Amino acid sequence: MKEQKKEKTNVMRLLDAAGIVYRTAFYEVDEQDLSGVHVAAQLGQDPDSCFKTLVLKGERTGFLVCCIPVAEELDLRKAAKAAGDKKVEMLPMKELLPVTGYIRGGCSPVGMKKRFPVYIEETAMLFEEIAVSAGVRGAQIIVNPETLRQYVSGKFCSLV
Secondary structure (H helix, E strand, C coil), rough: CCCHHHCCCCCHHHHHHHCCCCCCEEEECCCCCCCCHHHHHHHHHHHHHHHEEEEEEECEEEEEEEEEECCCCCHHHHHHHHHHCCEECCCHHHHHHHHCCHHHHHCCCCCCCCCCCEEEEHHHCCCEEEEEEEEEEEEEEEEEEHHHHHHHCCCECCCC
């Protein structure tokens, strides 16, 4: 694990290429507890400023990405409204890797196989920095929420 920590992830390389300022944080992966709350605790971060990335599929609009605080649950009605759809549902776990290129616990709004609409819980704006996955389990990027929103062409909205 220590050698992997020295390597840049694709997410980091993309942000570097775009000239985006970010910090990295690494943690030990616990296969028994992949929760974001556990990750936030390991990193000494406020769970409200540590965001998980969820991928959904809209009835009419197709795939979309939602970033919400790790201790919160996504409100599917709010996500559907944000996407301009009647109904959305979580992407089945077995489809996550083929659709995004990421595995559970390592899904980032940056660098998916294709660009999907990204919606970020509006409380992110309350923080100078938020943490999101760096694209692999065990690594996070810490970035300004507005900078992240601009980079992924996202939208702040109420999702929880």
